[in-house]
Amino acid sequence: xxxxxxxxxxxxxxxxxxxxxxxxxxxxxxxxxxxxxxxxxxxxxxxxxxxxxxxxxxxxxxxxxxxxxxxxxxxxxxxxxxxxxxxxxxxxxxxxxxxxxxxxxxxxxxxxxxxxxxxxxxxxxxxxxxxxxxxxxxxxxxxxxxxxxxxxxxxxxxxxxxxxxxxxxxxxxxxxxxxxxxxxxxxxxxxxxxxxxxxxxxxxxxxx
Amino acid sequence: xxxxxxxxxxxxxxxxxxxxxxxxxxxxxxxxxxxxxxxxxxxxxxxxxxxxxxxxxxxxxxxxxxxxxxxxxxxxxxxxxxxxxxxxxxxxxxxxxxxxxxxxxxxxxxxxxxxxxxxxxxxxxxxxxxxxxxxxxxxxxxxxxxxxxxxxxxxxxxxxxxxxxxxxxxxxxxxxxxxxxxxxxxxxxxxxxxxxxxxxxxxxxxxxxxxxxxxxxxxxxxxxxxxxxx
Numbered sequence: 001x002x003x004x005x006x007x008x009x010x011x012x013x014x015x016x017x018x019x020x021x022x023x024x025x026x027x028x029x030x031x032x033x034x035x036x037x038x039x040x041x042x043x044x045x046x047x048x049x050x051x052x053x054x055x056x057x058x059x060x061x062x063x064x065x066x067x068x069x070x071x072x073x074x075x076x077x078x079x080x081x082x083x084x085x086x087x088x089x090x091x092x093x094x095x096x097x098x099x100x101x102x103x104x105x106x107x108x109x110x111x112x113x114x115x116x117x118x119x120x121x122x123x124x125x126x127x128x129x130x131x132x133x134x135x136x137x138x139x140x141x142x143x144x145x146x147x148x149x150x151x152x153x154x155x156x157x158x159x160x161x162x163x164x165x166x167x168x169x170x171x172x173x174x175x176x177x178x179x180x181x182x183x184x185x186x187x188x189x190x191x192x193x194x195x196x197x198x199x200x201x202x203x204x205x206x207x208x
Numbered sequence: 209x210x211x212x213x214x215x216x217x218x219x220x221x222x223x224x225x226x227x228x229x230x231x232x233x234x235x236x237x238x239x240x241x242x243x244x245x246x247x248x249x250x251x252x253x254x255x256x257x258x259x260x261x262x263x264x265x266x267x268x269x270x271x272x273x274x275x276x277x278x279x280x281x282x283x284x285x286x287x288x289x290x291x292x293x294x295x296x297x298x299x300x301x302x303x304x305x306x307x308x309x310x311x312x313x314x315x316x317x318x319x320x321x322x323x324x325x326x327x328x329x330x331x332x333x334x335x336x337x338x339x340x341x342x343x344x345x346x347x348x349x350x351x352x353x354x355x356x357x358x359x360x361x362x363x364x365x366x367x368x369x370x371x372x373x374x375x376x377x378x379x380x381x382x383x384x385x386x387x388x389x390x391x392x393x394x395x396x397x398x399x400x401x402x403x404x405x406x407x408x409x410x411x412x413x414x415x416x417x418x419x420x421x422x423x424x425x426x427x428x429x430x431x432x433x434x435x436x437x438x
Contacts, residue, residue, distance in 0.1 A: 024258070024261060024262050040295075040298055042291075042295045045291070045294075045295055046291055049287065049290075049291050050287075051261075052261065053287055053290075054287075055260065055261050059260055071286070074287075074290070075290055075293075075294070078290070078291075078294055079293075079294045080301075082294050082295060083297075083299060083300050083301045084300070084301050085300075086300060087301075087303070093250070093254060094254060094257065094258070096257040096258055096260075096261045096262075097253055097254045097257040097258075099257070099261070100253065100256065100257030100260055100261070101253065101257075103260075104223075104224070104225040105225070107225055108225040108229075108232075111225075112229060116229075116345075116346050116347055116348070117346070118345075118346050120326060120327070121326075122229050122233070122326060122327070123225075125233075125236075125322065125323050125324075125325055125326055126229070126232045126233055126236050126323060127236070130303055
């Protein structure tokens, strides 16, 4: 019983890890997209087209009543792939995911045009093609970085700490700090310099 | 801390692009603030994409298209000319940095999330501590608004015949079931009755498909406000 239980999660993870590579050659698709982005390579684009277009066509036929609209989805999606390939980042996900996003967005805008008579093309604001989420990640990292910075400051000798905190966190001038801590200006300057050297080493190491 | 998230089925329809713009925007607004849902969305998108473009995992669709033999032949010619057409132009799409949109309610200025950047907004109308600005999405009976509640304000006890989605963009409010915070995604249907109050004020993105219906005594006189908020 115990053995069976421990086996279960492994099976699940096995299914998941092979999920992406089973039938589709993802590396090849990425290569083609890269060729299109960097060299405007028509041959690579033709390969991508032959792979995606018939499938897009089939999916679109299930969502739109007529052939012409399905063709419009194929045309718009593939032309977006041609014009936006440079926005694809292989580190962020599979080529299929990216093309799916492009196709879904085109479909959404076209459906909205038909149903609500609006040509406001909102889809790229709802599902950004060029990972807008990056900005979000970024602020998150910044926040972590601040935390890390604080930890490094906290590790300094107390005499250096109060100078660094006063100067950077409380935004006091070196002169103000000298008066405040009742120390010569030269001492403030040298403590600040020593502290920064130490912090640089620490942060540098942690960044590697 | 975000406690209220969209249901799985809703996220699924969102990923499939099947929800109206108003609800899709609501989920985007929530996901921008909620890394848990952000991850769910990314995972689902990857799976749906894989399924869509993987022939072997979709044998039925494949068979159907083989039956459709004639149209396949015309498609080939059609596709070839389409490729030429597309690659004819060497233009690429670049993205300009968009300045975040600001909105002012009762002298308080807010920076709007980028998902709302390209939606035209009506002028804010005020009743007491409530202000609302309509978002021009033109989705028939589905109305979307920015709703601002000044500190100490609230919406009298009401119910809905349809659904009411609230995504808290800033501040907080509470009703008899608890307190809601920035990022919370609150979807209510006709079976709920509530009386949200915002002690410190808040800004919400709201979507409803029917006017609010006030349920209690004297507040029934307020039913015009129900249409005002809707």
